[in-house]
Amino acid sequence: MKSQYKLLVTDIDGTIANKNGEISDIDLKDLRKIHKAGVMISLCTGRPAGGCAKVLDRLSMDGFHIFFDGALVTDSTLTEEIYIKPIGSELVRQICTLASYNEIIIELFSKSGFFVSNPNPLTDIHGRLLNFKPIIADFDTICTQEKIVLGCLVTPAHEEMRIMSLFRELDGSLTFSSTINPTRPDIRLINITATGVTKGTASEALITYLGLNKENVMAIGDGANDITLLSSAGLAIAMKNAPENLKNIANYVTEDVEHNGVAKAINKFFY
Numbered sequence: 001m002k003s004q005y006k007l008l009v010t011d012i013d014g015t016i017a018n019k020n021g022e023i024s025d026i027d028l029k030d031l032r033k034i035h036k037a038g039v040m041i042s043l044c045t046g047r048p049a050g051g052c053a054k055v056l057d058r059l060s061m062d063g064f065h066i067f068f069d070g071a072l073v074t075d076s077t078l079t080e081e082i083y084i085k086p087i088g089s090e091l092v093r094q095i096c097t098l099a100s101y102n103e104i105i106i107e108l109f110s111k112s113g114f115f116v117s118n119p120n121p122l123t124d125i126h127g128r129l130l131n132f133k134p135i136i137a138d139f140d141t142i143c144t145q146e147k148i149v150l151g152c153l154v155t156p157a158h159e160e161m162r163i164m165s166l167f168r169e170l171d172g173s174l175t176f177s178s179t180i181n182p183t184r185p186d187i188r189l190i191n192i193t194a195t196g197v198t199k200g201t202a203s204e205a206l207i208t209y210l211g212l213n214k215e216n217v218m219a220i221g222d223g224a225n226d227i228t229l230l231s232s233a234g235l236a237i238a239m240k241n242a243p244e245n246l247k248n249i250a251n252y253v254t255e256d257v258e259h260n261g262v263a264k265a266i267n268k269f270f271y
Contacts, residue, residue: 003270005039005235007212009066009203010262011221012045012055015239018257019182021129023058030263034270035061042066042206044199044219044229046179046191048109048150049078051130064209068109069177069225070202071149071193073209078112083205085194086147091173095151095192096139102166105154108139110146115139122154122187129181151192160188167192177225200228207232218269220254220262221246237265 008031010016016023016031023031035041041059043052044066052067056076064082066073073083087095092108096117099106105122108115114130115137116123127134142148155163160178167176167190175193199221207217219226219233222242230236230249238250239261247253252268255261 003039004216005218005269006216007040007042007207007210007218008034008266009042009044009206009217009219009229009233011223011226011229012043012047012052013179014182014222014241014257015220016257016262017055017182021054021181021183023055024260024263026260027262028058030266031059032061034266039270040064040210044070044203044221044226046177046189046225047130048114048132049074050109050112050114051132054131064206066199066202066206068150069175069191069193069197070199070228071197072111073202073206074111081111082209083202084111084147084149085197086149087151087174087192087194089143089148091170091194092143092148092151093140094170095167095174096143098167098170099153102163104163104166107134107152107154108142108146108148109150109152110142110148113146115142115146120154122156125184125187126152126154126189129183149193153190153192155188155190157186157188160190163190179223179225198228199225200232203229203232218265220265222257235269237269 046069049067074081215234217233218235220237222239240256254265
């Protein structure tokens with residue numbers, strides 16, 4: 001293998017995980033092949049750290065990963081944290097109050113915890129998608145005891161724009177991004193993180209920590225929240241199903257996840 005790339009940073013859903021949430025044998029084989037040759041593999045996802053256990057087990061690779069849309073960079077055991085940017089406790093209270101007043105489902109995530117104030121069918125669905133069971137908790141207590149790195153508004157797709165408008169007053173104090181799990185396109189997950197949190201900022205922190213240069217990094221993604229990630233890498237790869245604004249900044253557009261786009265990109269640029 002002859003390649004200048006020492007780190008591959010990849011999104012999960014829609015990139016290495018298909019609509020069933022699974023990594024294909026073909027993609028896995030090529031990821032493992034370059035990892036065995038010395039390339040570091042890092043996940044970069046909007047998912048909470050605790051919701052990536054199944055993917056991490058499937059990969060079976062040591063290393064550092066980016067979770068919560070860039071609010072946390074840590075190893076897979078969550079013990080070696082190299083970057084974290086939590087939401088201020090007063091802002092957490094504000095989003096919880098606003099959600100409660102408007103009867104909107106909100107979930108809170110710390111580095112390793114998943115908290116809800118009441119049981120709810122949509123939260124149960126989200127928990128099953130993540131393979132991560134929520135804990136019923138008092139949010140006032142959680143705000144003082146935990147560093148909250150992500151709030152998540154869970155809503156039917158048709159309610160997304162209305163709910164985003166209700167939280168517009170906090171835009172600027174917080175970062176909002178909407179994501180879709182391919183297995184449930186009828187549900188929207190509106191992620192809330194501290195202002196300044198992006199996948200790109202977290203990727204830059206990881207690259208610096210590892211002592212690498214941008215030119216040593218290849219990044220792959222399929223969504224609008226991957227724009228900053230791809231911009232942080234020397235080689236930017238967009239999936240075929242990505243939006244045009246992501247494709248426009250990419251150096252190369254590979255196949256979609258259902259046609260092993262990650263494996264095709266690996267074989268093009270690592271060999």
